[in-house]
Amino acid sequence: xxxxxxxxxxxxxxxxxxxxxxxxxxxxxxxxxxxxxxxxxxxxxxxxxxxxxxxxxxxxxxxxxxxxxxxxxxxxxxxxxxxxxxxxxxxxxxxxxxxxxxxxxxxxxxxxxxxxxxxxxxxxxxxxxxxxxxxxxxxxxxxxxxxxxxxxxxxxxxxxxxxxxxxxxxxxxxxxxxxxxxxxxxxxxxxxxxxxxxxxxxxxxxxxxxxxxxxxxxxxxxxxxxxxxxxxxxxxxxxxxxxxxxxxxxxxxxxxxxxxxxxxxxxxxxxxxxxxxxxxxxxxxxxxxxxxxxxx
Numbered sequence: 001x002x003x004x005x006x007x008x009x010x011x012x013x014x015x016x017x018x019x020x021x022x023x024x025x026x027x028x029x030x031x032x033x034x035x036x037x038x039x040x041x042x043x044x045x046x047x048x049x050x051x052x053x054x055x056x057x058x059x060x061x062x063x064x065x066x067x068x069x070x071x072x073x074x075x076x077x078x079x080x081x082x083x084x085x086x087x088x089x090x091x092x093x094x095x096x097x098x099x100x101x102x103x104x105x106x107x108x109x110x111x112x113x114x115x116x117x118x119x120x121x122x123x124x125x126x127x128x129x130x131x132x133x134x135x136x137x138x139x140x141x142x143x144x145x146x147x148x149x150x151x152x153x154x155x156x157x158x159x160x161x162x163x164x165x166x167x168x169x170x171x172x173x174x175x176x177x178x179x180x181x182x183x184x185x186x187x188x189x190x191x192x193x194x195x196x197x198x199x200x201x202x203x204x205x206x207x208x209x210x211x212x213x214x215x216x217x218x219x220x221x222x223x224x225x226x227x228x229x230x231x232x233x234x235x236x237x238x239x240x241x242x243x244x245x246x247x248x249x250x251x252x253x254x255x256x257x258x259x260x261x262x263x264x265x266x267x268x269x270x271x272x273x274x275x276x277x278x279x280x281x282x283x284x285x286x287x288x289x290x291x292x293x294x295x296x
Contacts, residue, residue, distance in 0.1 A: 013014075015041075016070055017268050018047035020062060020084075021077035025050065026209070026233040028285040029075060032261045035281035036273035044269075054080065060087050066104065072268040073105040075261075078205055081117075081144025088113040097177070098151050100144035103264040114267055117148030118174055120260030121230075122155055128199060128226045128251055132157035138193035138213045139163045141204030142170040145230050149203045154178055160194040161185075190216055199226040207237035214238040223247030232257050235286055258282055 015037075018250065019029050032048040037044035047271035059080060066074050070280045076084050081100040085091065088101065089110040097100050101113035102227040129135050135158045139150050142165035153161055161178065164187040171186035178184035187193035194200060194216065206215040216239055221227065232253030240250050258279050265273045 004229050008286070013037075013042040015042070015045075015072040015269060016045050017072050017074060018049050019075045020049045020051065020059075020184040021080055021084075021187075022050050022052035024077060026289075027077075027232065028232070028257060028282045029261055031281040032258065032278040033265055033286045034114070035277050036262070036265050037271075039274050039277040040271050042269070042271065049074070054083075056087070056284065059083055062146055063087055063104070065107055067109060067111060068108065070287040071106050073103065073264075076102050076104060077143065078144065085113065087111075094118055094151070096289060098147045100147045101122075102144070102148070102260065103267055105267050114264075115148050115151075116260040116263035116267070117145055117230075117256070118152045118155070119263045120258075121153040121256050123226065123259040124251065124255035125152065125156065128228065129153075131158055133159045133199050136160040136196055138187070138190075138191065138197045138200040139167055140190065140200065140202045140206075142167070142174045143159065143204070147174055148202030149201050150174055150178070150184070150203065153201075154184070159183065162187045162197065164190055191220065194220045199228070202227075202229045202231065202237070202239055205231065206232045206241055207234075209233050212238060214242065218242040221248055224258050226250070228256075228257055229253055232286075233289075254279075254282060254286075 017033060019027055033046040034044050081102055084101050090112045092114045095113045095115045098115050101115055102117050103114040105112045137153055137158050139146055142163055150161055162183040163175050164169045175184045175186045202215050204215050206213050221243045226249040228241050228251040230253050231237050231239050235252050243250050258275055262273050262275050262278055
């Protein structure tokens with residue numbers, strides 16, 4: 001266990017955490033973290049901090065508030081996972097290598113950045129990648145989530161990674177980080193990334209409500225492919241619906257959401273949460289959301 005994750009004393013089993021990003025009203029994180037704490041006999045208040053269009057100075061002020069107001073830490077999501085990196089006091093080796101942070105722990109007045117998207121995705125994807133060395137995986141998106149996913153795939157031992165981003169420079173930069181660790185390349189197009197792929201992961205926000213697009217043409221999806229999506233709002237994105245219809249094995253964003261949250265919770269508190277309890281909380285949020293949609 002890292003120093004940033006040392007267990008809280010019994011008197012400190014009440015803690016304040018939260019999420020910085022935009023848009024985040026849909027987040028299931030409050031329910032997951034608060035349910036996990038309750039199951040451990042602790043109390044957590046998880047505060048959504050929705051701020052759109054924040055520049056570096058505004059983010060610095062937000063993080064200073066986190067430092068001063070008694071937060072155990074905060075999660076960071078789109079669009080700030082890369083922007084916060086230079087504003088922190090320390091980075092874990094994984095976060096430093098990735099260049100993106102989704103979890104900031106406050107310890108002794110210092111802000112320490114981690115990336116539990118990587119550890120969470122590695123746990124989530126294990127069932128899909130049955131023969132890592134023979135796997136050829138396309139990663140769509142080279143932003144904060146895409147970076148974490150690519151690093152998780154490298155750690156899993158995937159034989160080849162093809163990275164596509166509409167910003168080619170970002171894809172080139174990410175692929176270059178893996179030159180000494182395995183075969184990775186920037187793809188010229190989605191079609192190039194998907195050619196001969198055994199699996200694909202959407203690490204872009206395409207398909208996240210209110211967007212109803214898909215990052216991959218339906219014609220490229222088939223039964224000999226597995227397809228995972230980091231998006232969980234909606235749980236069944238247009239990409240996953242099309243992949244399932246084409247006979248592909250699919251993984252929704254549920255597992256990534258749960259495992260990254262569990263790893264973040266342990267970093268915040270030093271307490272190991274139940275992923276079953278967190279999963280139940282996630283499912284309850286999704287059920288309530290879809291009930292509202294169906295009633296509308």
